[in-house]
Amino acid sequence: MLASDYFIQFSQRLSGHPKEEHQAIFKELLHFHKVHSNGYWPDLTLENKIIAEIEKQLIALNTQKPLQYVLGLAPFYNVDIKVNEHTLIPRSETEELVHLILEENKGSALNVLDIGTGSGCIPLILLKNRPQWNALGLDIDAKAIKIAQLNARQLKISSRLTFKKVDVLKENFDLKDINILVSNPPYIDESEKATMSKTVLNFEPEKALFTLTGDPLIFYKRIAREMELQNFKGKAYFEINPIYDEQMLDTFKSFSPTLSKDMQQKNRFLHIS
Template sequence: MKIKQYRTQFIKELSPFYDAYEAESFFYLILEDKHRLRQIDLALNHELNFFEKDFIVWNSLLAELKKEVPIQYLLGKTSFYGLDFEVNENVLIPRPETEELVEWIINENKGSSKEIKILDIGTGSGCVAISLAKNLPNAKVYAIDVSKKALDVAKINAIKNNVDVTFMLKNILELEVLKSDYDIIVSNPPYVRNLEKAEIKKNVLDFEPHLALFVDDNDALIFYRKIAELAQKNLLKNGQLYFEINQYLGKETKEMLEKMNFKNIELRKDIYDNDRMISCKVSKTL
């Protein structure tokens, strides 16, 4: 069968689950991953064919996509901030909104000539820590996660992207103080409340790790408050704290930081015009 014909069939079979644009994007992601062929290659040569053995792979992937398994997990990889990352069911799939947080940190620190110590709390796949290490040559980057399986993925990604990141297995909620001081602490902690589950797509709700996603409705800022408390003790003078936040809790997160006497608090929106990230400095007179 010609590849172009199969593409039409592939998109049609996925139409009950995804819109045509998304289904087509899946087709080309698989085509490049499995056959090293790009969209332009197919456009230039309409006569390209699949062999019989190819359908075993494609039909297997098609069946999983119909279950709404994320394409990134099926291929075992994704892109983030121009870098390649391995992903599996033990880590969240990196989002474009998180790239904006990384961009913010890089833009505010890329001109620094001194060594910058950075701690990423809840690193998951390592996408934030690794992207910062790759783009800030003067940075010494550390990363914490409560999941050993997540850290195993992050360590692979650090090697893949040729950066040096120190990974630590810790439960942030059990720490009273960090063992070192930092210029920057960044975190994209769990922030989705159970009451928001109805808004979450099946491919996220059924397949991505709930440990990294959800918090109790009655204490939605538990991680932010704990990390802010640690930042008060372990951020150096003029040190910066950065968070990715729940879009519905921007006001509440800002008020919490104000009550904790942080200064220079800045709340930013993401590309979708949602409150998505916040930065502040610790008040120290040292």
């Protein structure tokens, strides 16, 4: 069947996604199935096998499952990162955080610790761009770690990037020899649920979004305390909830922190150098 003919049927049955996004979604699906045209995609002929696959994906999309979970892939800093229901979909703000770290750290062999690593997106991109760096990613979720390990293998950096299942609120983590500490921990307060999209709430892992403790700053407080106890001398980079920017400065006050803004001009990052 011609892609243009099939697209009309697809678009008529795709629900819950703005009409103007239908073509973009469809093209993503073609790309995922490696259906490539030299020019104009509507002229492509789609095999029945591909149409059957897209039909399954259409059913999943109609449950409002995010496209990244339907594909099992999320683009992040020019790399397709594997994701599933155990990992957060990496956000563009986190790409900005990674970019900031790469811009400020061109040096040779450095050790990175990523707390709350999820898909591993942060250390994956850092190590892909810095061939002499090593990193350790910590996460409470063994299933997220499995995906992070697959990602590292795919990028051929497993020998420099290890992952460990650790509950950082309850277990110890060592900052000795760490040059760069980075973390994008859960930071949404449950009171914000009312304003959040159903797609996020229904499909993204709750423990990746919310601290589930009643204290939205609990991870930062815990990390700041360890930095003090272990006399941490390296650099640190955090993605933060802009509504708590002042409290964040206070939490890390003994390290002379700086805030910086994301593309939407919100105080989204706190760094210590």
